[in-house]
Every structure is written in structure tokens, then in C-alpha cells.
Amino acid sequence: MGLSRAEIDRAMPSIEAFAEIGEFIERPVKEYSSGMYVRLAFSTAIHVDPDILIVDEALAVGDAVFANRCVRKFEELRERKITVLFVSHDLGLVKQLSHRAILLLNGRIEAQGSPNDVINRYIGLVLERQQSHNKQEDRVRGSFRHGDGASEILSVRILNARGEEITSVASGEPVTVTVRSRFHQAASDPMVGILLRTRIGMEVYGTNTRIEQKPLGDFQPGDELEVDFRLECWLTPQPYTLTVATQNADGSSHDWLDDAIAFDVVDTRVAAGVANLRAKVEWRVSR
Secondary structure: OOOOHHHHHHHHHHHHHHHOOHHHHHOOHHHOOHHHHHHHHHHHHHOOOOOEEEEEOHHHOOOHHHHHHHHHHHHHHHHOOOEEEEEOOOHHHHHHHOOOEEEEEOOEEEEEEOHHHHHHHHHHHHHHHHHHHHHHOOOOOOOEEEOOOOEEEEEEEEEOOOOOEOOEEEOOOEEEEEEEEEEOOOEEOOEEEEEEEEOOOOEEEEEEOOOOOOOOOEEOOOOEEEEEEEEEOOEOOEEEEEEEEEEOOOOOEEEEEEEEEEEEEEOOOOOOOOEOOOOOOOOOOOO
16 A cells, blocks of 8 residues: 555554454455455555545444444544545435535436435435336335235335425434235234334334234225324434334234335434434533
């Protein structure tokens, strides 16, 4: 990278400490996992005093501790007036770290300007494509679908307080998850449920109409049902998925749809974990 052996020797302790890959620092890089490789590459790049740092989705492979460490480093580089070109699909990080954003589509600049304006354009583009896709495809799609077919999920939407369909939610924002289904067989006291997961599949929150003590009654073939789940989205900023299901009274599935919707929670502050508990800090000095 254009540095002398002495310069690298001086930087090595900081590189090792930041990458935090332990004894693997002495192993051949070909033995590294993709995450270890990116951690070391990122650590090396930021400790050689770059004029311009280009980062392409490096934070997607690290754990929460490493990601927070990287975010703090980005903020330090920004204070030092070092240019950082940050490429990411993580809308929360783009808002948090960037002064200026560019949306690329098919290799061309689709929008540029303030991060908030460009992200809104990106979300609008995603919704346009989703609506176009929905017109071409009758059934809702997900990563995995199963059930006995007694009822079928027709649509799943996340709505803001104005009733607009969204894929990006501010931490704490009130939202409504709407699940619409059609019955193909007679059913008595069915259930409709939702489940939120992180992007790595960890279950964050789930509920259904039975847990909420909302009995649905009896249905005949051809009946359609629309259920709204209203909640305040007090989650930490990161990507999530929404899984939905219609079920029999005994818990077996009519139609279970994993990862029906992917959405992002965004906030001006980073927090570890998944729950935003809105801590308030007070402090005192004793001498």
C-alpha cells in the first residue's frame, strides 16, 4: 500500500487491536472466513491514513461490536476531513454517516443530494417495482411457504400513520401491519399471526389474534379476512423481515409465509441489540 516496512510495523498493533481476530492474525489469509478477511482489510485500510477511503458493505459481515467500532471510526475520519465513499444498502447507516448520497441504478446516477432525499427516492423506487411486481404476480412471495391451503394470504403491507405503504420505519414510529387472506375451506376460529426477525433470522417479536384475545369466528369458502396489527416500532436501526401466517385453531398452518416483507428501521442514533429501550442518562460528579 505504498508504506515502508517501518511504517507498517508501527501500525500493526493498532491494526491487530481493531480487527480483533486473535491468534488468526498469524495464520495465512487463505484460511480466513469472509468476515475475518473483511475485518482485517478494513482495519488495515483505516490505519494507513488514507486521503480517500472506499468501503463497500464492509459492515454487513461483522458483529454488532465490530460494526459500532467501525461507525465510530467513520465519525473520527469525518472529523479529520477524510473523504469516505461508503457503499451500502443499510439506509440507517447512510443517513447516520453521510453528508451527501448518490443512488445508482443500472450503473447510472438516479438521484443525488441530501441522504434523506435520496433515501426517500430509493424507497419510492422500491415501492414502484414492488407494485409492478404485484400486478404481474397474483400470489404473495416469501423465502419459504407452507400450509394445508385452507386459506391463502393475498397481501401483506406495512403502513405508516397516514396509511401509506412503507419499507423504512423510524425507530418508535407507529405502524400498522395489514394481512389480507381468502378462505378456500370452511374454518372455525382460525388465527392470523406476525413474526419479526433480524436479517440473520433471530426472532424479535411475534403475536397472533389468539394471543391478543381477538377471536375471529367462522368462515366459509370465498370469505376474505383483513387483520390489522398496530404497534410502535421501538427497534434498533437495522434490517428486519416480517413473516406472516394464517393458522388453524390447533396451531397448524393454513398459509405460512416466511420473510414476506423486508424493511429497515432507521434512527439518528446507533444502539446495540434489537430493542430500543429509550434510555435516559443522568450523571453526577463527586469530589
